[in-house]
Amino acid sequence: MAVLSPHKPPPEVDRAPRRIAFSQTVGKWDVKLSPYLYISPFFILFGITGLFPLLYTGYVSLFDWHLLYGKGDFVGLQNFVDVVESPSFHKALRNTFSIFLLSSVPQVIMALILAALLSANLRAKTFWRMGVLIPYVVAPVAVGLIFGRLFADESGMVNTILTGVGIDAVRWHAEIFPSHFAIATMVNFRWTGYNTLIFLAAMQAIPRELYEAAIIDGAGRFRQFFSITVPQLRATIIFVVITSTIGGLQIFDEPRMFDNTGRGGSDQQWMTVTMYIYELGWGNQKSFGRASAVAWILFLIIVVIGLINYMITNKISSSGGPKPTKTKKSQTPKRTSSNNRRTR
Amino acid sequence: MSSIPVIAQTAGKGAARSASRRRAKLAGPDRRPGWVTYLILGVVILISAYPIYYTLLLGSTTQTTIAANPVPSLIPDGKLFENFGRVFSSNIPLMQGFINSVIVASLQAVSVVIFSTLAGYSFAKLRFRGRGPLLVFVIATMAIPTQLGIVPLFIVMSEIGWSGKLIAVIVPGMVTAFGVFWMTQYLDSALPYELIEAARVDGASMIRTFWHIALPAARPAAAMLALFTFIGSWTAFFWPFIILGSNNPTLPMVIQLLNANYFTDYALIMSGVLLSTLPLIIVFIFAGRHLVAGIMQGAVKG
Numbered sequence: 001m002a003v004l005s006p007h008k009p010p011p012e013v014d015r016a017p018r019r020i021a022f023s024q025t026v027g028k029w030d031v032k033l034s035p036y037l038y039i040s041p042f043f044i045l046f047g048i049t050g051l052f053p054l055l056y057t058g059y060v061s062l063f064d065w066h067l068l069y070g071k072g073d074f075v076g077l078q079n080f081v082d083v084v085e086s087p088s089f090h091k092a093l094r095n096t097f098s099i100f101l102l103s104s105v106p107q108v109i110m111a112l113i114l115a116a117l118l119s120a121n122l123r124a125k126t127f128w129r130m131g132v133l134i135p136y137v138v139a140p141v142a143v144g145l146i147f148g149r150l151f152a153d154e155s156g157m158v159n160t161i162l163t164g165v166g167i168d169a170v171r172w173h174a175e176i177f178p179s180h181f182a183i184a185t186m187v188n189f190r191w192t193g194y195n196t197l198i199f200l201a202a203m204q205a206i207p208r209e210l211y212e213a214a215i216i217d218g219a220g221r222f223r224q225f226f227s228i229t230v231p232q233l234r235a236t237i238i239f240v241v242i243t244s245t246i247g248g249l250q251i252f253d254e255p256r257m258f259d260n261t262g263r264g265g266s267d268q269q270w271m272t273v274t275m276y277i278y279e280l281g282w283g284n285q286k287s288f289g290r291a292s293a294v295a296w297i298l299f300l301i302i303v304v305i306g307l308i309n310y311m312i313t314n315k316i317s318s319s320g321g322p323k324p325t326k327t328k329k330s331q332t333p334k335r336t337s338s339n340n341r342r343t344r
Numbered sequence: 345m346s347s348i349p350v351i352a353q354t355a356g357k358g359a360a361r362s363a364s365r366r367r368a369k370l371a372g373p374d375r376r377p378g379w380v381t382y383l384i385l386g387v388v389i390l391i392s393a394y395p396i397y398y399t400l401l402l403g404s405t406t407q408t409t410i411a412a413n414p415v416p417s418l419i420p421d422g423k424l425f426e427n428f429g430r431v432f433s434s435n436i437p438l439m440q441g442f443i444n445s446v447i448v449a450s451l452q453a454v455s456v457v458i459f460s461t462l463a464g465y466s467f468a469k470l471r472f473r474g475r476g477p478l479l480v481f482v483i484a485t486m487a488i489p490t491q492l493g494i495v496p497l498f499i500v501m502s503e504i505g506w507s508g509k510l511i512a513v514i515v516p517g518m519v520t521a522f523g524v525f526w527m528t529q530y531l532d533s534a535l536p537y538e539l540i541e542a543a544r545v546d547g548a549s550m551i552r553t554f555w556h557i558a559l560p561a562a563r564p565a566a567a568m569l570a571l572f573t574f575i576g577s578w579t580a581f582f583w584p585f586i587i588l589g590s591n592n593p594t595l596p597m598v599i600q601l602l603n604a605n606y607f608t609d610y611a612l613i614m615s616g617v618l619l620s621t622l623p624l625i626i627v628f629i630f631a632g633r634h635l636v637a638g639i640m641q642g643a644v645k646g
Binding site for chain 2: 039042051052054057059117132133136146155156161204250253262282
């Protein structure tokens with residue numbers, strides 16, 4: 001407020017006729033209320049469609065709640081007990097983690113390497129950058145379908161090529177690990193390019209002097225990458241790891257489209273937690289209570305993994321930095337805040 | 345963000361090139377890379393593009409050919425439009441899916457841009473009590489997986505009679521934390537306080553100032569945000585699938601229906617996939633450059 005109206009003359013009673021005094025009162029309220037008015041759509045919508053459902057999920061999970069018949073008896077933690085004891089839930093958890101690890105880890109590493117390549121002084125920069133982003137416009141549902149076909153057990157292209165070069169065909173849909181690998185491939189296909197560009201953008205912000213100094217000191221390309229690029233990208237790496245964790249633990253579209261029944265395989269080999277939520281709520285059981293219980297468990301898992309991610313990424317990317325450990329502690333927060341300021 | 349590429353683009357090309365040549369001996373990052381880099385990137389792009397091309401190959405042939413050769417030939421067969429015709433004449437509501445997707449994606453893009461720009465302008469340039477904590481809250485919500493509130497959201501939508509209607513898909517995505525954050529970041533650096541003050545001194549109301557000063561300044565970032573939102577909403581599946589039901593589908597649901605009903609006829613399915621992806625590919629060809637520039641601009645979100 002002070003910044004916005006520094007030149008406004010003080011409202012003197014004798015100088016201002018009534019009309020202007022009125023418009024000034026309006027103006028004052030305008031200045032005071034407008035900011036809140038402008039940000040309110042987000043908070044209202046988020047409250048109704050984001051925060052409230054998330055909390056209400058906890059409430060629903062305590063009841064015997066049916067898709068068609070609505071709210072039933074209060075059952076306490078029974079839904080949680082049912083879910084935790086169910087073998088399907090264990091499979092879903094195992095599958096989700098396995099797919100998540102198989103996709104996130106290689107994805108972040110590949111994206112970092114690709115970004116390092118793209119950050120070189122390439123000819124036709126925009127072409128290469130657009131090229132890696134192509135998969136981003138393909139809907140995950142379509143990706144699931146396309147790769148489901150590519151990885152078909154019989155008469156799939158991947159298996160045909162494998163047997164062509166003398167390797168046994170892999171039963172991509174029948175076995176656990178191969179199906180996870182195929183689904184992780186889909187996720188990597190769609191998201192690697194996007195993350196690459198995020199890393200690339202962050203790399204452009206690294207001061208060139210650091211590299212020049214490193215070259216004078218005789219550091220090779222790899223040394224530069226690990227001692228300058230990776231530590232300088234810490235904030236971005238954390239961001240990418242956390243977003244891909246949130247996305248990876250909620251994966252639904254791709255595994256659902258991996259075969260035409262969409263139930264995660266004959267023995268639930270690739271049924272993920274979100275698919276399980278769908279199955280509980282809208283499948284045969286129609287139990288919103290149990291679906292909500294799973295949603296809450298998954299939410300807690302995501303929070304915990306997010307925190308672990310944050311700590312690990314923080315450690316990895318700050319170690320190997322050029323600075324001695326003693327000063328690092330005091331410098332870390334400063335560096336982060338200056339990073340943020342620069343990008344705002 | 346980074347001044348170096350911007351300068352290289354805006355200054356005369358020759359000047360930039362000779363400058364980079366001068367620095368080439370010293371600075372590694374400005375050196376022209378060798379052919380290995382191009383080779384690796386080329387392979388990556390081929391791999392990225394192949395699945396889309398594969399869709400075209402399968403979509404332009406017949407089921408018998410697909411069954412006979414698991415590895416399709418590299419040149420599309422001539423049956424593409426015939427298959428398109430079959431998709432249209434199937435009992436899958438493709439046209440309706442297309443119209444629904446256009447409605448949902450464009451309404452969401454417009455509304456996200458307007459609301460996010462309003463909020464971003466407020467956070468970046470206006471002073472009000474609680475600004476800092478509220479902005480932190482907005483950023484924190486980006487880490488909350490809202491998809492997990494799906495059951496209560498479904499209950500609420502059914503209660504108010506929106507289930508099966510497009511509005512149930514549109515409303516939850518009308519403004520996003522990402523959009524607010526994105527516009528805040530952009531306007532903070534792109535819009536000088538002097539302009540706002542000048543307008544205020546001239547007696548413009550707050551909303552007039554926003555409309556005539558902030559909104560024009562926000563245009564480049566708004567275009568990018570609109571593109572992102574459009575793509576995100578065009579490809580979204582989970583929530584529309586749950587709330588809409590199969591007789592009022594969006595395009596990803598149409599693909600799902602094709603797969604569930606015609607799972608043996610891959611020529612048909614893939615031509616359907618192609619039909620639903622084509623609009624985005626066209627958008628990408630024309631606007632991809634801006635999309636890339638957009639990611640480049642705001643990506644350091646940590």
